[in-house]
Amino acid sequence: MIAAILKRLLRMVVVMFGISVITFLIFFATPASDPAARIAGRNAAQETIEAVRKDFGLDRPLYVQYGLMMEKLFITRDLTSFANRGQQIVPTVMAAAPATLSLVSGAAILWMLGGILTGITAAAFRGRWPDKILMGISMMAVAMPVFWVGEMVNLVTQNRLHDTWAFSWVPALGYTPFSQDPGLWFRSMVFPWLTLAFLYIGLYGRMLRTGIIETYQEDFIRTARAKGLTGRKVLLKHATRSAIIPIVIMFGMDFGVLVGGAAVLTEVVFGINGVGRLTYQALKVLDLPMIMATVLYASFFVVVANAVVDLLCLLIDPRMRRA
Amino acid sequence: MSESLSLMSRMRGRILCGTAALALGAAMPAFADESHYGGTLKLLGVSSEGTLDPMINYTARYWPLFIWTHDGLMAFKKVNGPESAEVVPDLAEDMPVLSNDGKTYTFKLRQGIKFSNGKDLTVEDVVASFQRIFKVSSPTSGSFYNGIVGADKCLAEAATCTLEGGVIGDAATNTITINLVAPDAEFLYKIAVPHASIVPADTITKDAGNEPIPGTGTYAFESYDPNASLIMVRNPHFQEWSKEAQPKGYVDRIEYTFGGTEEAAVNAILNGQADFMYEPVPTDRLAELSVSHPDQLRVSPLVAWWYAPLNVNIAPFNSLEARQAINYAVDRDALVSIFGGPALATPVCTILPPDMPGHVDRCDYTADPGEFWSAPDMDKALELVEASGTKGQKVTVVTDDSVTSRGVGTYLQTVLTDLGYDATVQSISGDIQFTYIQNTNNNVQISVTQWYQDYPAPSNFLNVLFGCDSFTPGSDSSVNMSGICDKGLDDRMKAAMALGSTDQEAALREWGDIDYDFMKLAPAIPMFTPKDVDLISARVGNYEFTSQFHWLVGTAWVQ
Numbered sequence: 001m002i003a004a005i006l007k008r009l010l011r012m013v014v015v016m017f018g019i020s021v022i023t024f025l026i027f028f029a030t031p032a033s034d035p036a037a038r039i040a041g042r043n044a045a046q047e048t049i050e051a052v053r054k055d056f057g058l059d060r061p062l063y064v065q066y067g068l069m070m071e072k073l074f075i076t077r078d079l080t081s082f083a084n085r086g087q088q089i090v091p092t093v094m095a096a097a098p099a100t101l102s103l104v105s106g107a108a109i110l111w112m113l114g115g116i117l118t119g120i121t122a123a124a125f126r127g128r129w130p131d132k133i134l135m136g137i138s139m140m141a142v143a144m145p146v147f148w149v150g151e152m153v154n155l156v157t158q159n160r161l162h163d164t165w166a167f168s169w170v171p172a173l174g175y176t177p178f179s180q181d182p183g184l185w186f187r188s189m190v191f192p193w194l195t196l197a198f199l200y201i202g203l204y205g206r207m208l209r210t211g212i213i214e215t216y217q218e219d220f221i222r223t224a225r226a227k228g229l230t231g232r233k234v235l236l237k238h239a240t241r242s243a244i245i246p247i248v249i250m251f252g253m254d255f256g257v258l259v260g261g262a263a264v265l266t267e268v269v270f271g272i273n274g275v276g277r278l279t280y281q282a283l284k285v286l287d288l289p290m291i292m293a294t295v296l297y298a299s300f301f302v303v304v305a306n307a308v309v310d311l312l313c314l315l316i317d318p319r320m321r322r323a
Numbered sequence: 324m325s326e327s328l329s330l331m332s333r334m335r336g337r338i339l340c341g342t343a344a345l346a347l348g349a350a351m352p353a354f355a356d357e358s359h360y361g362g363t364l365k366l367l368g369v370s371s372e373g374t375l376d377p378m379i380n381y382t383a384r385y386w387p388l389f390i391w392t393h394d395g396l397m398a399f400k401k402v403n404g405p406e407s408a409e410v411v412p413d414l415a416e417d418m419p420v421l422s423n424d425g426k427t428y429t430f431k432l433r434q435g436i437k438f439s440n441g442k443d444l445t446v447e448d449v450v451a452s453f454q455r456i457f458k459v460s461s462p463t464s465g466s467f468y469n470g471i472v473g474a475d476k477c478l479a480e481a482a483t484c485t486l487e488g489g490v491i492g493d494a495a496t497n498t499i500t501i502n503l504v505a506p507d508a509e510f511l512y513k514i515a516v517p518h519a520s521i522v523p524a525d526t527i528t529k530d531a532g533n534e535p536i537p538g539t540g541t542y543a544f545e546s547y548d549p550n551a552s553l554i555m556v557r558n559p560h561f562q563e564w565s566k567e568a569q570p571k572g573y574v575d576r577i578e579y580t581f582g583g584t585e586e587a588a589v590n591a592i593l594n595g596q597a598d599f600m601y602e603p604v605p606t607d608r609l610a611e612l613s614v615s616h617p618d619q620l621r622v623s624p625l626v627a628w629w630y631a632p633l634n635v636n637i638a639p640f641n642s643l644e645a646r647q648a649i650n651y652a653v654d655r656d657a658l659v660s661i662f663g664g665p666a667l668a669t670p671v672c673t674i675l676p677p678d679m680p681g682h683v684d685r686c687d688y689t690a691d692p693g694e695f696w697s698a699p700d701m702d703k704a705l706e707l708v709e710a711s712g713t714k715g716q717k718v719t720v721v722t723d724d725s726v727t728s729r730g731v732g733t734y735l736q737t738v739l740t741d742l743g744y745d746a747t748v749q750s751i752s753g754d755i756q757f758t759y760i761q762n763t764n765n766n767v768q769i770s771v772t773q774w775y776q777d778y779p780a781p782s783n784f785l786n787v788l789f790g791c792d793s794f795t796p797g798s799d800s801s802v803n804m805s806g807i808c809d810k811g812l813d814d815r816m817k818a819a820m821a822l823g824s825t826d827q828e829a830a831l832r833e834w835g836d837i838d839y840d841f842m843k844l845a846p847a848i849p850m851f852t853p854k855d856v857d858l859i860s861a862r863v864g865n866y867e868f869t870s871q872f873h874w875l876v877g878t879a880w881v882q
Contacts, residue, residue, distance in 0.1 A: 031759055032751075032755045032758040032761075032762060041379070041381040042381055042800075043802040044460075044462040044463075044800050045464070045466050046795055047478040049798070051481055084373050084374060084532070084549040085374045087533055087550075092549075151584075158587065158590045158591070172591055173583050173591065174580065268582075268584055269583075271583030272582070273551055273581065273582045278550060286754065
């Protein structure tokens with residue numbers, strides 16, 4: 001067990017090292033990205049640029065700069081941004097994390113519940129009206145880009161119908177920490193949750209339905225039926241349990257990626273200053289320290305989520321424990 | 324001498340549909356009614372923009388805030404309209420006394436002023452603040468303040484900067500003497516911008532980053548998180564000493580929130596959840612707003628230009644005829660429509676914008692040469708291209724990724740194609756484009772960009788954008804994007820700057836001529852002068868606008 005964990009940790013370090021080196025090299029290969037000129041400011045005199053270059057250690061060889069950046073990021077933890085010079089990277093990412101976690105966790109609960117319900121219902125009514133309606137809606141959900149759905153939601157809740165009884169309870173866009181005002185936190189997160197979850201409900205519902213229907217062809221289902229189990233028991237206890245494995249694996253990946261910053265579109269549309277928006281802003285202004293930190297943060301979550309998913313699968317499916 | 328730039332390089336595309344009528348920013352009379360004091364002003368920005376150190380930050384987003392938290396010895400008048408281009412004594416008691424052929428300025432410091440941390444303002448703070456400009460490598464240290472005696476040493480070795488013989492404080496008489504290497508007619512402008520703010524002598528001598536630095540203004544920064552918000556509150560030690568230089572602000576608190584999208588900001592303002600957004604109103608909303616909420620839109624003139632620098636060092640625009648040809652061929656009216664129509668922009672033919680001192684209405688590159696541009700002269704343009712022998716060459720127009728910039732780029736592409744070139748457009752991120760087009764290593768032939776004044780002096784356009792000192796091959800900081808270095812004109816510009824300190828009128832006439840002579844060399848295509856459009860909430864009163872710092876947040880009230 002310990003060996004397995006160590007192996008995983010080692011793999012994680014290698015992956016993160018590779019990602020950091022690639023990020024670093026791409027940055028310096030980008031034209032018009034000279035950090036000294038960008039830090040010095042518009043039309044700075046050449047003397048000023050040289051002073052800044054020296055001050056920030058940007059005149060040193062790339063591998064030294066890389067080493068220093070990693071040291072400041074992981075050991076002294078006092079790496080500061082190139083764009084907002086006084087901004088310490090580690091605390092900023094840590095401060096943005098709760099917003100993203102709130103958004104993604106809430107949405108995850110909704111989409112897992114919604115997705116499973118949709119998938120099971122559709123499978124149970126396969127080929128009949130409920131199935132057709134649910135699959136039609138989920139196809140739409142998958143097809144609509146999340147930023148468009150978000151803008152439409154805003155158009156209705158913040159603009160056109162904002163002053164009506166239906167949506168006057170919706171607060172202004174933005175994030176309120178849970179510790180500050182739980183009620184406001186909840187009200188401000190409702191539509192971001194629904195928006196982000198909508199796509200995944202569609203996706204997961206369709207996948208689960210297909211999975212259950214495929215599982216119905218398996219021998220153990222026939223056995224279960226032959227034993228005289230009720231249709232409902234066969235569906236919920238046997239078919240769904242087996243068909244849900246790929247969903248859990250996918251959930252792990254999606255959750256990790258979203259917590260790492262892939263919810264950027266939802267964050268931006270709803271004014272939630274989370275990790276995704278931080279990454280996006282850093283990329284926009286070519287802020288290497290912030291790009292580096294957020295990219296590593298994201299890769300960390302993907303790796304961790306994968307590990308958690310592996311464990312979950314062992315719990316759900318006894319067959320995997322034997323392997 | 325005075326280069327530098329662009330505070331106001333807000334690459335802000337501001338489009339409005341066709342001829343939609345807009346309410347012009349009419350100045351309301353600023354009568355001091357006590358009931359207007361108080362309340363919270365809420366500003367929105369999609370993103371924050373760097374350090375809170377007034378000596379380093381060089382953005383149009385924060386400069387309009389620094390003028391309310393910090394003071395210099397001089398200040399631009401905080402009043403509506405053209406008068407705002409005048410400098411008045413701020414922390415100095417009076418206008419300085421000039422001596423030594425205009426090379427020595429003597430200021431008497433006002434007494435009884437306190438910083439927001441409660442400390443008294445002394446001459447020592449002023450001397451230390453001037454040294455700090457160099458110690459923190461302010462972006463303009465080598466361009467605005469390099470004329471101070473001792474600045475050369477400070478630029479070479481910032482850490483030990485003393486400005487010896489340059490800035491001398493005398494506590495006994497409460498005076499500060501500043502010695503310049505040569506007379507500089509623009510010096511008072513340069514010490515009226517936030518980079519010359521006076522801060523306490525014990526302020527950290529590196530970028531203070533997110534930590535607010537105490538100032539003497541009517542407001543003080545309370546907190547700053549670039550990923551969330553910037554909060555300004557009243558400076559508890561502020562006593563109004565000059566209404567023109569630093570009036571008491573109306574609102575008690577200013578909250579600047581970062582995040583979201585421009586779309587969301589428009590909705591928030593219409594819903595009364597916010598009062599102002601920094602980013603331009605999305606083009607698709609402007610037309611609708613000009614009909615549904617005309618009272619909340621404010622249109623104001625800017626001292627700026629949209630232009631297309633032509634690289635005079637590489638083909639095809641190393642040919643004078645080719646540069647003149649494209650200048651003749653461009654239909655400025657078409658460009659104005661791309662930007663939003665005549666309500667939001669005016670065609671130009673000169674480098675100096677119409678509201679800039681020294682500007683003279685003259686236009687050669689038009690069908691009917693005279694004072695103003697009238698129509699393109701395609702026949703002449705085609706003749707010139709033929710004569711230049713550059714026909715058929717490949718040309719790439721580099722624009723940023725904003726809708727307007729791309730629109731302008733695509734238009735230039737069609738003109739170049741009509742002239743017989745093989746033209747393409749390359750759009751790159753707005754945050755990269757401005758440095759990309761400056762670096763000669765990127766071989767940019769023609770680009771679309773804009774320039775906003777730092778202070779109202781012609782050199783701020785001509786010398787900065789086309790002077791030999793602003794051209795550094797291979798550097799991301801080489802704002803002379805045309806790469807032109809005409810020795811004769813460069814000498815004339817230096818002479819005009821010197822002349823300005825003795826005979827302002829004659830200097831301005833000379834700047835007008837220099838502008839005209841530069842345009843004969845056609846190092847760029849002047850396109851149009853943009854206007855500023857602000858969307859404000861219904862409760863904001865006393866909206867005042869200056870070309871220098873745009874909306875004066877401190878003189879607006881919310882109740």
